[in-house]
Amino acid sequence: MLTNPSFGLLFWQLTIFVILLIILRAFAWKPILASLREREESIEGALRQADQAKLEMQALKAGNEKLIAEARQERDRMLKEASEMSNQLIETAKQKATDEGARMIMQAREAIQNEKMAALAEVKNTAAQLSIDIAERILRRELSDSGAQKQLVTDYLQEVKLN
Template sequence: MQLLMPALGYFVWTLVAFLIVFFILKKFAWKPILTALSDREKNIADSIATAEKIKVEMAQMKSENEALMVKAREERAQMLKEAKEIKDRIISEAKEQAKEEASKIMVDAQATIEQKKNAAITEVKNSIGSMVIEVTEKVIRRELAGKAEQEAYIRDIARELSAGRN
């Protein structure tokens, strides 16, 4: 049992040493330790408050970013819609212009065809007229074989023309 219970002398000296160390620590170290603990507690509380504030700001920034993303998506959708409308309008304008050009080309082609047709008809009429004159001339020459008959025929025609003018 002696091993479990120290002698009274050791107990007293241990108590005296403890009290001396306690008073020295209380006089010189207790305030700085408490101040340091208080400062550390305050620093930790400030850090927690700052972290909470940053957390709130981050949540707010996240919601703002989401709102900006939604707005950007809406603007992109609007731009795509406008681009599609512009594309459709340009295509329809190009189609209309192509139709107008095709119509103009058709009208010009028809006018050209009509002119060429009239020119061909005129040319055919002129060549038929020339042929008729040549044939008539050959027939008359054969009928009027003599020079005297030709001169008499020419005088008759000249008289008819003169009479027709008067």
């Protein structure tokens, strides 16, 4: 019987199937399609949000890379400035040391020259004092005798007349 169905069986099966389709369409088909549509829209929205998030992440990554590059440039600039300032300070210190050394050498030369002049003046004064002392002793010895005094005056007068 199942292999050879009768017309009545087919009619009732077809009728039940159509009624079932109408009931399913009225009560189940629309909600199922609506939930599938909602699911599809939510998936599309999630994909759009994922794409938007991906674009934002790329923009943030590019911004971060730009900030990192700027920070590196700033660091390099600061290091260069620090190096230049260091070199300038070293050069300034060298120049000050050279100038101070030259000034100290000049002061030492002046001090040596002053000491030399003072020593020469002292030698001259000592020599003059010794000469005066010697002359005084000689004159005392020679002038102690009146004949020697007359002879000395005569000698001086002859020297003056010769000059």
